[in-house]
Amino acid sequence: MERSQKSHRSRQSGPSAKKKSDTDKKKRDIIEEKKQNPKAFAFNSTVKAKRLQSRAVEKEQRRLHIPTIDRTTGEPAPYVVVVHGPPQVGKSLLIKSLIKHYTKHNISEVKGPITIVSGKKRRVQFVECPNDINGMIDAAKFADLALLLIDGSYGFEMETFEFLNIMQVHGFPKVMGVLTHLDKFKDVKKLKKTKQRLKHRFWTEIYDGAKLFYLSGLIHGKYVKREILNLAKFISVMKFHPLSWRTSHPYVLVDRFEDVTPPDKISTNKKCDRNVTLYGYLRGCNMKKGTKVHIAGVGDYSVAGLTGLADPCPLPSAAKKKGLRDKEKLFYAPMSGLGDLLYDKYAVYVDINDHLVQYSKVGDDDTSRKGTEKDVGVDLVKSLHKTKYTVDEKLNESSINLFSEKSYNLKEVTNGDDEDHGKHDNLLEPLEELDTIGSDDESDDSAETGSPRSKDNKHPLAEKKVEEEREFHEGRIRRKAVFGNEKGLDDQEASDEDEETENDNPDYESSSSFEEEEDEDEDEEEHDIEENMGNASKWKESLIERTISRQTTNLMQLVYGKSETKPNDSLHEDIDADLSDDDDDFFKPKSEGKKKLGKGLEGDEVNMDDSSKFTNYASIKDWKNGKIIESVRDRFVTGDWTKAAQRGKAVEVENENDDDDGPVFGEFEDLETGEKHEGDKTGDTNQDIDSATEERRLKKLALRAKFDAQYP
Numbered sequence: 001m002e003r004s005q006k007s008h009r010s011r012q013s014g015p016s017a018k019k020k021s022d023t024d025k026k027k028r029d030i031i032e033e034k035k036q037n038p039k040a041f042a043f044n045s046t047v048k049a050k051r052l053q054s055r056a057v058e059k060e061q062r063r064l065h066i067p068t069i070d071r072t073t074g075e076p077a078p079y080v081v082v083v084h085g086p087p088q089v090g091k092s093l094l095i096k097s098l099i100k101h102y103t104k105h106n107i108s109e110v111k112g113p114i115t116i117v118s119g120k121k122r123r124v125q126f127v128e129c130p131n132d133i134n135g136m137i138d139a140a141k142f143a144d145l146a147l148l149l150i151d152g153s154y155g156f157e158m159e160t161f162e163f164l165n166i167m168q169v170h171g172f173p174k175v176m177g178v179l180t181h182l183d184k185f186k187d188v189k190k191l192k193k194t195k196q197r198l199k200h201r202f203w204t205e206i207y208d209g210a211k212l213f214y215l216s217g218l219i220h221g222k223y224v225k226r227e228i229l230n231l232a233k234f235i236s237v238m239k240f241h242p243l244s245w246r247t248s249h250p251y252v253l254v255d256r257f258e259d260v261t262p263p264d265k266i267s268t269n270k271k272c273d274r275n276v277t278l279y280g281y282l283r284g285c286n287m288k289k290g291t292k293v294h295i296a297g298v299g300d301y302s303v304a305g306l307t308g309l310a311d312p313c314p315l316p317s318a319a320k321k322k323g324l325r326d327k328e329k330l331f332y333a334p335m336s337g338l339g340d341l342l343y344d345k346y347a348v349y350v351d352i353n354d355h356l357v358q359y360s361k362v363g364d365d366d367t368s369r370k371g372t373e374k375d376v377g378v379d380l381v382k383s384l385h386k387t388k389y390t391v392d393e394k395l396n397e398s399s400i401n402l403f404s405e406k407s408y409n410l411k412e413v414t415n416g417d418d419e420d421h422g423k424h425d426n427l428l429e430p431l432e433e434l435d436t437i438g439s440d441d442e443s444d445d446s447a448e449t450g451s452p453r454s455k456d457n458k459h460p461l462a463e464k465k466v467e468e469e470r471e472f473h474e475g476r477i478r479r480k481a482v483f484g485n486e487k488g489l490d491d492q493e494a495s496d497e498d499e500e501t502e503n504d505n506p507d508y509e510s511s512s513s514f515e516e517e518e519d520e521d522e523d524e525e526e527h528d529i530e531e532n533m534g535n536a537s538k539w540k541e542s543l544i545e546r547t548i549s550r551q552t553t554n555l556m557q558l559v560y561g562k563s564e565t566k567p568n569d570s571l572h573e574d575i576d577a578d579l580s581d582d583d584d585d586f587f588k589p590k591s592e593g594k595k596k597l598g599k600g601l602e603g604d605e606v607n608m609d610d611s612s613k614f615t616n617y618a619s620i621k622d623w624k625n626g627k628i629i630e631s632v633r634d635r636f637v638t639g640d641w642t643k644a645a646q647r648g649k650a651v652e653v654e655n656e657n658d659d660d661d662g663p664v665f666g667e668f669e670d671l672e673t674g675e676k677h678e679g680d681k682t683g684d685t686n687q688d689i690d691s692a693t694e695e696r697r698l699k700k701l702a703l704r705a706k707f708d709a710q711y712p
C-alpha cells in the first residue's frame, strides 16, 4: 500500500520562518515593480542620456589615443605654476599666501622660481610672470599651470588677453582664473553680478567651465586662509598632461645661476666671455653634452658641461610616511631668501637671527676701547653693517663711465647710504678715483660743489635718470629700466584705480541685460588699450627727455646766438616749452637765455658731461659785446665776409630790384658803428649770388641784434 508523503509544514514562527517570508516578499516586490514600470532601466531624462552617451564616446576616444610615453626617470620635476596678471593685481601676494600655506614660512619677496613640496609625490614651482611681453612669452613656454589673476573690481585687462594669445601659440597649459580685489565691492548684489559677468567672460575666452577662484579680500595683509587652502588643494591634486613638444625637448627652468669666470680674466678684460653655471630641474628629456642651448633673452650657446646634482628640494620618503607633516614641508627658493640661504650672483648669504648675533654698535668709537689699536677687521665689519648697497650694485652704478656724471651719481648713492662715507666706504673709493682720473679740474669742481648738492640731492638728471631695478626671472637677473618719474606714474595709477572703481560701479548698476554687459566689456577693453597707450606715451616722453638731454651744444647755435640749447643740467621744465614753440623761441630775447645760463652757473649747475661746455657758457655772457660778435662772425661765416661788411657800410644805394627779400631786409642798426641802415641798399650790379646770401645772413643777424637791444 502506497502512502503519499506529506509535505513539510512551513514554519510559522522563529527566525527561519521570518527569513523566508522576507525573501518571498522581495521577490514579489520586484515582480510587481517590473510589472509597474517596464522601462525602469531605460533613460528617463534626455539630459542624463546625453551625458552618459558623451561619456561613453569620450572613453572610447581616450582608448583610441596613443598613450603618452612617460620618459621621466625617478621623481618627476616640479610642476611649474606661473602666476600671471596685470600690475598690482596681487601676484606676489598670492604666491606669498600659497607659500605660507604650504610651508608655514613667510617670504619677504617673490624672486625667481620658488619650489615647494606640496604632497607625498608632488612638488610645485611657483613663478611670477613678469609684466612684459618677453617675460610672458618665456613663461608660457614652461608653465604647466597658469593662474590668471584678474582684478575683479576693475575687470579684465589687456595683459590677460595677451598672455592667453601667447599661450595659444606655445601650447596651452592648464589655466585657472583667480579674481582678486573683490573686497572693493560694498554692494553684495553688484559683487554677485560682476562675478557672474567675469565668469562668463572667462569661460568664453578659455572654455566653458574653466575654473575660476574668488579671493574675497585680505586679512592681516594676506588672502583669506580658507580660500588659499581651496586653491592649494586644487593645485595639489590637479592632473598635468605634459605637452608633446615639451616631452620631446629638454628644457630647464633655471632657479639659480652663478658667474664662475675667473676674476683675473674679468679684471684684464671686462668684456671677456663669461662662464656661467645655471642650476635648475631638467624637464622634457635628457640633455646631451655639447648641445646648443637657447637661453631666453640672451642667445644661443653650447653647453660646456653637464652635472647631475643632489635634489635641493627632494620629495619626502613617501614609502615610510602616510602623509606630509608640517615639519617635513620643504621648500627651495634660492633667490627669494626663503630659508637660511640666499644666493646672489656673486655670493651666498647666510641668514642668522638677530638675537643670535651681537652687532657692534654703529656709533662705537674706537677711542672707547683704550689701549687697543685701531683694528682693520673691526672697521671692515662695521662698514659692512652700514652698507645698504651690495658691491655689485655699486659696481654697476659705476660701470658706465663714459661721462663723469656717473661719478656724481655714485657719490649721491653713497651720501644717501652712509652718513660718513669718507670713513668706511673703502670699497667705493677706488672706483671714484677711477672715475676722476684724467679730469682733475672736474673732480675739484665736484668736490667744491659736492657738499651742497649732496645735502639737497636735487640734481635734475638724477630725477630723470634711468634707474636700474634688478629682478630675477627664469633663473637670471634681468635689469629693468625704471625712470625717475615712474613714482609719479604709480601715484597716478593708484588714483586711476580709485577712479576706475568709482566709475565701474555705476556701470554695473546699469548692466542689466547680457548684451549690455558685453558692450561694457568691450568698453573696458578699449579703456584698457587706452590706458596702455597712455603708459607707453609716458614712457616715451621720458625717452624723449633723455634724448634731448643728450644733445650736445651746437657751435652754430652758439655763433648765431640761438639760446635754446642749454647745458644738460638745466633742462628740467624748460624742455617742453622749447619743444612746443620753437618759432617763438627764435625771436626770444637773448637775455632770457643768458639769464637761464647765468642762473645755471650760479646755482652750481655745472655741466657734468663735458667740462668744455662750461667755458662756452661762460663766454656767452659777453655776447652783448659787439666786438665779440663780430670776431666770431669772422671766424665762422664762410665767404668773403670783410667785403660784404664793407659793402654793407659803404654802399647806400637803394636796390629797387630786390623785391624778394621784402620786410626781412628792413632797416637795421649796425651795432659796431651805431649807424642806421634803411633796408637793403646794395647797388653793386656785379655782385654774385654768394655775397647776396651772406648779406642776407648779416642782415638777419643785425635784425636779431636790434631785437635783442630792445630787450636789455
Ligand SMILES: Nc1nc2c(ncn2[C@@H]2O[C@H](COP(=O)(O)OP(=O)(O)OP(=O)(O)O)[C@@H](O)[C@H]2O)c(=O)[nH]1
Binding pocket: 085, 086, 087, 088, 089, 090, 091, 092, 093, 094, 131, 180, 181, 182, 183, 184, 215, 216, 217, 218, 221
Ligand atoms: N584690497 C585688496 N588689496 C589687494 C588684493 N590683492 C592684492 N592687494 C594689494 O595690492 C597690492 C599689490 O599686490 P602685489 O602682490 O604686489 O601685486 P603684484 O601683481 O605682484 O604687483 P606687481 O609685481 O607690481 O605687478 C598690495 O598692496 C596688496 O596688498 C585684494 O584682493 N584686495
